Amino acid sequence: MPELPEVESVRVGLAVHVADRRVAAVEVLHPRSVRRHAAGPDDLAAQLVGQTFQAPRRRGKYLWFPLGDAARAMVAHLGMSGQFRVTEPGRPDEPHLRVRLRLDDGSFELRFVDQRTFGGLAVEPVDDDGVPTSVQHIARDPFDPHYDRSATAARIRSRRTDLKRALLDQTVVSGIGNIYADEALWRARLHPMRATQRLRPVQAREVLQAAADVMAEALQAGGTSFDRLYVDVNGESGWFGRSLQVYGREGEPCARCGRPVRRQAFMNRSSYVCVSCQRPPRGVDRSEQPS
């Protein structure tokens, strides 16, 4: 699923194609994909046509394209399955094509394709820092030059919840999803159910550093795939899951200790842990269902 490294790959790929391009026409093929644009599909199109995209920006998993008027931006979230494709006009529509943007004189198209429609596009005002309305509540991510790891660690420890929940909370630290949360926890040898308030400061800092490291490595490798839903902006499958040590590896030996990786139900989704390396806190069964 697209987490920070995947979204960053898309941002870099799109920068070449869309920066300084003018929007000639917008066609919304599925209203759900623009549901975050409160004024509706026609208004979205009207606000975009004639505008020029500036180089795309990103915070966490949000991507946005500042418009030439510098007062607004087109915000994009890929959700579970969103993709951008840059194509020539006339290429057959993808089965899950949701929004088509014709750029320049119509010589090429930017297509938003999204099977599960968890993602979407909207046009929003930006604040003095250029951050769109719907992104303002999102915390800075570990790649942000103003990201403060110690402050983020303190914020995690001030929460009254378990560690994985805090890592997934985009208002605490952004960009981390289920996959990189599991990877970071494994690297830091911390169990997902550890109480945030009982963590030592160094442990909170270490799991954040592990998250930053694993995401940087994934970005280097071109993002993570294993779900062919994700392709880069030109439709080429270029993402690899090779750096994942625990996620999706139920029953396989832990790369550190050789004991089998376990899959545990957590927050209505899956967590992959080595219960030998990642000691469960008291009260949590080491074999099954933590919550």
Next chain:
DNA sequence: CGGAGCTCCTGGGGGC
């Protein structure tokens, strides 16, 4: 306001 649970959505896969 913080925390937790619910819900949106679609296609693939397993079971029968």
Next chain:
DNA sequence: TGCCCCCAGGAGCTCC
């Protein structure tokens, strides 16, 4: 072969 159910999960929303 066909059908049903479960699963994947980001994040906004609601409720307490």
